[in-house]
Amino acid sequence: MIRKSSTLPWRTRFAPERERARNAGTSRLDRYVSDGWAFGTDIGAETEPLWGTPEQTAWAAGESLMIVGPPGVGKITLAHQVILARLGVYTDVLDLPVAESRRVLYLAMDRPPQIAKALARHLGPKDEPTLRDRLRVWSGPLPTTLDKDPHLLAELAAAHQADTVVIDSLKDAVSRLTEDEAAIAYNNARQHALREGAQLLELHHQRKWTGDTPRDQRPVLDRVYGSTWFTSGAGSVLFIAGESGDPAVKVHHLKMVTGEIGPLPVIHNHQRGISYVEQTLDPLALLQASPEGLTPRELAAHLTDEPKPSRADVEKARRKLDQLAQAGHAEKAQGTAGGASRGQQATYRARRLVAVS
Template structure:
């Protein structure tokens, strides 16, 4: 029979069962969200996944800005300010991330950023799925209340292996149990028409998504100005789906409730009638009537001076395409 040791001697932490059950709110407090619309719950990891170039780091940067500056919503939902520093594990193309973040801040914010944002560039000191306390240790050394893991493929090697997935989840849960709020950026499997869909399209072991409280999918092609936002795993109610438009100049994103041709043209550089009809009517194959409605909306913006008509040279040597763009200055 094993000897029962005094917890005070071992330093092990136990929680009172009554407090654990009855002090936990029925609706989780939100790091990002409001009421029952919780995109990122306290004490539960958020994963943002999608293909390359769909705006994962852009969205993460806006969350970082809101956490450290407390100066606005992200996609229309409030973000609770960080109580400590934000640690950003910039393991995937850190220089590109720096350029992305620079769009989202002003030089006047430099002092606040230096005080509240800590960056780790490159791979972690140890594989986080092997040394499952390393993530917590990095957060403790940085004085971080929040951590951005960008991206999971750089945090642990061999994510398709369940042992690796379970090891990383152990690291994630250790950080959460120490009071650190965790957001992760991750990739999807190579898309095929007969391939996995939804949350099953997240690359790697099932333990990666099983251990999260919230999973968001940004669906689109690399460089798309407009991507689909899908909330595939929720701590409370489902948010969306909706279209999100990324502004390449400011690095900010917003929900596109009604297709705004001026914003679309500014985000994409230029837009054709067919491209606008696709967004306006949410269809891959707009009808002739829908195309004409889209054309009239674009032409109205030209008449108002908010857009101008240009020509896009044909890549095959044929007739140039008519496009709409922001007026030349």
């Protein structure tokens, strides 16, 4: 049986909704509406990354960056370097350039004294004018959690005239990390702040893992604590793998904007708060150190520390080698077709530099 309301012309049927829209005011309803051409060409226009290159973007404008890992592996150490680079104190982090920000708002909710001590490692008298003018720190809990007030994040950024907001950490900003409803509400807050022009850097933790084999311990998005909607709404996710206090860790790029970064073997200088990439596991350095060249499977074994890397890891290694070949750093010798046991993978060799007299 067809209800009478469905037989009415659409202009009549939706008259009550239009009346409510007029009463609510057009600014709220039209604020984020643009025509299709403007949406595709303006919002979708290519922009320089906040951290990284167009080919390897760690943090893209208009999309949040999430740094994840267990306690003590250097999440804050890495985040502080990115923040200070946004303020012009550094120019790059982990060999990737960082674009400057106008002002950063740091939500220091998780143990503010420790956050302050970690930040102090980087600072000298010359940095005082910059930090007094361009860094604002909220110390302690927020008035309410961001899932309960989805407009609070954008309002905080606007109130402190900040174009970058750091959330340290998500467990202190959301009431129930494991519940989808709270995660979706937080993502609403995240997207609202991004749409208002605030760039977001989020620190978060991994879930406890009970796997028995090394493969069970490998970083994947499922190891990020809480509802899947936290990572689903993020633009980029970096995972720091290691043990608490380790000076040597590995940074994995679990969710990418453009090309994958790493895995990067990273050394933390905890005394100075500086991190750098250990070049011995750089694909080009490995290739240059292998006179006979490397196959994708051999490179994958080096990068994963596994004698039998997965097919996905082999394909990632193949893409890295192809990128080196396209950039002129390597030469590719085609393999032979065949099954898993009969075929021969392509071999890549470092291209010799020819001296110019």
